[in-house]
Amino acid sequence: MRRTPAGSGGAGHGTARAGADQHKGGTLATHKELADFLAEVERRAYKQAVFAVRDDHLALDIVQDAMLKLAERYSARPSAELPLLFQRILQNTIRDFYRRQKVRAIWTTPISSLFGTDPEDESDPLETLGGADDSQFSKPPAEQLEQTQVLGLIEKALEKLPARQRQAFLLRYWEELDVTEAAKAMGCSEGSVKTHCSRATHALATILKKQGIKL
Amino acid sequence: MNRPDDELARRIVQQLDRGVQHLDPATCERLAAARKVALSHCHERPEPAFGLAWAVNAISHKGVQRPYGARYLIAVAALVLGLIGFAYWQTMTSNDFSDIDVNLLTDDLPLNAYLDRGFDSWLKRVPR
Numbered sequence: 001m002r003r004t005p006a007g008s009g010g011a012g013h014g015t016a017r018a019g020a021d022q023h024k025g026g027t028l029a030t031h032k033e034l035a036d037f038l039a040e041v042e043r044r045a046y047k048q049a050v051f052a053v054r055d056d057h058l059a060l061d062i063v064q065d066a067m068l069k070l071a072e073r074y075s076a077r078p079s080a081e082l083p084l085l086f087q088r089i090l091q092n093t094i095r096d097f098y099r100r101q102k103v104r105a106i107w108t109t110p111i112s113s114l115f116g117t118d119p120e121d122e123s124d125p126l127e128t129l130g131g132a133d134d135s136q137f138s139k140p141p142a143e144q145l146e147q148t149q150v151l152g153l154i155e156k157a158l159e160k161l162p163a164r165q166r167q168a169f170l171l172r173y174w175e176e177l178d179v180t181e182a183a184k185a186m187g188c189s190e191g192s193v194k195t196h197c198s199r200a201t202h203a204l205a206t207i208l209k210k211q212g213i214k215l
Numbered sequence: 216m217n218r219p220d221d222e223l224a225r226r227i228v229q230q231l232d233r234g235v236q237h238l239d240p241a242t243c244e245r246l247a248a249a250r251k252v253a254l255s256h257c258h259e260r261p262e263p264a265f266g267l268a269w270a271v272n273a274i275s276h277k278g279v280q281r282p283y284g285a286r287y288l289i290a291v292a293a294l295v296l297g298l299i300g301f302a303y304w305q306t307m308t309s310n311d312f313s314d315i316d317v318n319l320l321t322d323d324l325p326l327n328a329y330l331d332r333g334f335d336s337w338l339k340r341v342p343r
Binding site for chain 1: 220223224225226227228230231233234235238242243245246247249250252253254256257
C-alpha cells in the first residue's frame with residue numbers, strides 16, 4: 001500500500017513506500033489487507049470523486065461502487081495490484097457517471113429550461129467554505145482560518161481544471177502512481193500523462209497566484 | 216517534470232492531505248459503512264494446495280472467459296458450417312468429375328482421340 005490510513009494521522013511518504021515494498025512479493029491480498037487498503041484510500045477517493053462530480057452524495061455513491069467492484073471482482077489479486085486496480089475502477093466509475101449525466105441532460109435540459117433556473121445554483125462556492133474542525137482548535141484562529149481558506153481555494157482550483165489534467169495530477173502526486181501506472185489508470189499514453197500533469201501544475205500555479213496564495 | 220513543478224505539487228498535496236484528515240464525521244461514517252458493505256461482498260479464497268493449484272487456476276481462468284462464451288460459440292459454429300460447406304462442395308465436384316469420366320469411357324469415341332491434336336483441327340474443318 002502506498003500510504004498509511006488518512007485517519008491514523010501519519011500520512012508520511014516514507015512509511016507509504018516501505019509498505020509498498022512489503023507487498024511487492026505478489027502474495028494474494030487477505031481480507032484484512034483489503035480492508036486496510038480501502039480504509040486508507042477511501043477518503044482520497046471520495047475527494048477525487050467530489051472534485052470530478054461536485055456533489056458530495058454522488059461522490060459517496062461513486063466511491064461505494066468502486067469499493068464494491070474491487071471487493072467483488074479483484075479481492076483475490078495480489079495486494080500490490082490493489083492501488084492501480086482501484087484507481088482504474090474509480091476513474092471508470094466517474095467516467096460512467098459523466099456518460100449517464102450526458103444522456104440525462106439530453107432529456108432534462110429542454111424540460112428544465114421551461115421552468116427556469118434555480119437562483120441558488122449561481123451562488124459562489126467560495127462563500128460556502130466549511131468552518132474549522134474541532135480538532136484544529138489547538139492552532140491560533142487566524143492560522144486555522146487561513147489554512148481552511150487556502151485548502152478551499154486549492155480544492156476549487158482543482159475543480160476548475162479540465163478533467164484529464166485533474167485526473168493526471170491527482171493520480172501522479174496524491175495517489176503517488178508512477179507515469180506508467182497513471183497512464184494505465186487513465187487509459188492513455190505515458191506522454192499524455194506527463195503533458196496533463198505539467199499543464200495541471202502550471203494552471204494551478206496560475207490560479208493560486210491570482211488568488212494571492214503562496215504555498 | 217521540473218523541480219518547481221514537483222515542489223508546488225508536493226505542497227498542494229500536503230494541503231489536500233490535511234483536508235482529508237479533517238473530513239466531516241458524517242462523511243467518514245458513510246465511507247466506513249460503504250467499506251463494510253464492500254468487504255461483506257468480498258469472497259475470500261483460501262490459497263489452494265500446491266497439487267491443486269493448476270486445476271483451480273484452470274477453472275478460475277475458465278470462469279473469467281465465460282462472458283466471451285457466446286463469441287467463441289459463434290466462431291466455432293461458423294467454422295463447423297464452413298467445413299460442412301467445403302465438404303459438400305468437394306463431394307459435388309467429385310461427382311461431376313466421375314460423371315465426365317464415365318461418359319468418356321463409355322463413349323464410342325476412343326479416349327486417344329481427345330489427346331490427338333489433329334482431331335481438334337479435323338473437328339473445326341468438318342462442316343456441321
